[in-house]
Amino acid sequence: xxxxxxxxxxxxxxxxxxxxxxxxxxxxxxxxxxxxxxxxxxxxxxxxxxxxxxxxxxxxxxxxxxxxxxxxxxxxxxxxxxxxxxxxxxxxxxxxxxxxxxxxxxxxxxxxxxxxxxxxxxxxxxxxxxxxxxxxxxxxxxxxxxxxxxxxxxxxxxxxxxxxxxxxxxxxxxxxxxxxxxxxxxxxxxxxxxxxxxxxxxxxxxxxxxxxxxxxxxxxxxxxxxxxxxxxxxxxxxxxxxxxxxxxxxxxxxxxxxxxxxxxxxxxxxxxxxxxxxxxxxxxxxxxxxxxxxxxxxxxxxxxxxxxxxxxxxxxxxxx
Numbered sequence: 001x002x003x004x005x006x007x008x009x010x011x012x013x014x015x016x017x018x019x020x021x022x023x024x025x026x027x028x029x030x031x032x033x034x035x036x037x038x039x040x041x042x043x044x045x046x047x048x049x050x051x052x053x054x055x056x057x058x059x060x061x062x063x064x065x066x067x068x069x070x071x072x073x074x075x076x077x078x079x080x081x082x083x084x085x086x087x088x089x090x091x092x093x094x095x096x097x098x099x100x101x102x103x104x105x106x107x108x109x110x111x112x113x114x115x116x117x118x119x120x121x122x123x124x125x126x127x128x129x130x131x132x133x134x135x136x137x138x139x140x141x142x143x144x145x146x147x148x149x150x151x152x153x154x155x156x157x158x159x160x161x162x163x164x165x166x167x168x169x170x171x172x173x174x175x176x177x178x179x180x181x182x183x184x185x186x187x188x189x190x191x192x193x194x195x196x197x198x199x200x201x202x203x204x205x206x207x208x209x210x211x212x213x214x215x216x217x218x219x220x221x222x223x224x225x226x227x228x229x230x231x232x233x234x235x236x237x238x239x240x241x242x243x244x245x246x247x248x249x250x251x252x253x254x255x256x257x258x259x260x261x262x263x264x265x266x267x268x269x270x271x272x273x274x275x276x277x278x279x280x281x282x283x284x285x286x287x288x289x290x291x292x293x294x295x296x297x298x299x300x301x302x303x304x305x306x307x308x309x310x311x312x313x314x315x316x317x318x319x320x
Contacts (some may be wrong), residue, residue: 005069011052016078018045019057023075028243030304041249051072064257067122083150087293100129101295106143106155109136110213114258115173115282119303126302138236140212144168147287153296155285156303158212164252172283173303174310177256178220179270183248196224196273205241205252206231216280217253223276242268257282257310282307 021031022042032039033164050057067075090102107116112134120132121187136154137143140160146152147168163170180199182188200221206229207213213236221228244250246267259270284300286292292300300315 015045056304102131103295104133104152106146106152107134113238113279114261118261157282160284163299169288170285171279173307174281176280177278178253180273183246184267184269186248194273198230203250204229204231205233205250207236
């Protein structure tokens, strides 16, 4: 019998599931309790896998059992296998009933407060049997990791330019400028023309400079020949930012899409301040060579339709 045929007959999803449980919990006893089976069954399963593959899969460390290089490779592929199995079940359900389905999306707080909120609201209205699970992550590194580990299917957010992630694919949606924003009752809201230098001494709410939005903020001020202001509040919590802006006593740089979709309800106003051109866009990112579920495809189609009225210039290159 060919080696691949032998493995195909002997390697069972249940064995891989047990291996994953052992690695996640660090020892066989905890894995056995979680799986509802005996410890000897767990131990025998791991031994059989190692004998079949002719490599050692686990090593003992002070922190418990940890995967070897071979174990990590098998686990990485096993996660993909279980992900595809789960998605196949969901796809079958979706094909049977096009109004149902589950979709896991990653985004930032800013995106959830504006564009994504508008898409999800309409999506759930069109497909009342669907469920959308959001994972909020403010850093691109965390969001990419969530996609690569298949914890989310889509990520909606600001795209790097150029987009050079070889294992990911980006679908640009619209150009996303930052605007100077305050509350409608602010004294600045009545002005028809404002230069950024006039606002440097005001109370600003800004992201930390080591974050992606913080880097962009610094570039905007320096592009106007100004030193970035010393903020009164530093942070990425949109709930806090919006509350402070609503008082009319604070300023912030906010995405244009948030003002477009939620500005009226938030009593916010973009000030007439000319800022340097920004090469920035919002798009949807997915794992390359991973077929989107029907639910994700419907969501992407709707996102593209809702994004149509928004500006499209300065789109970054994608890795399609």
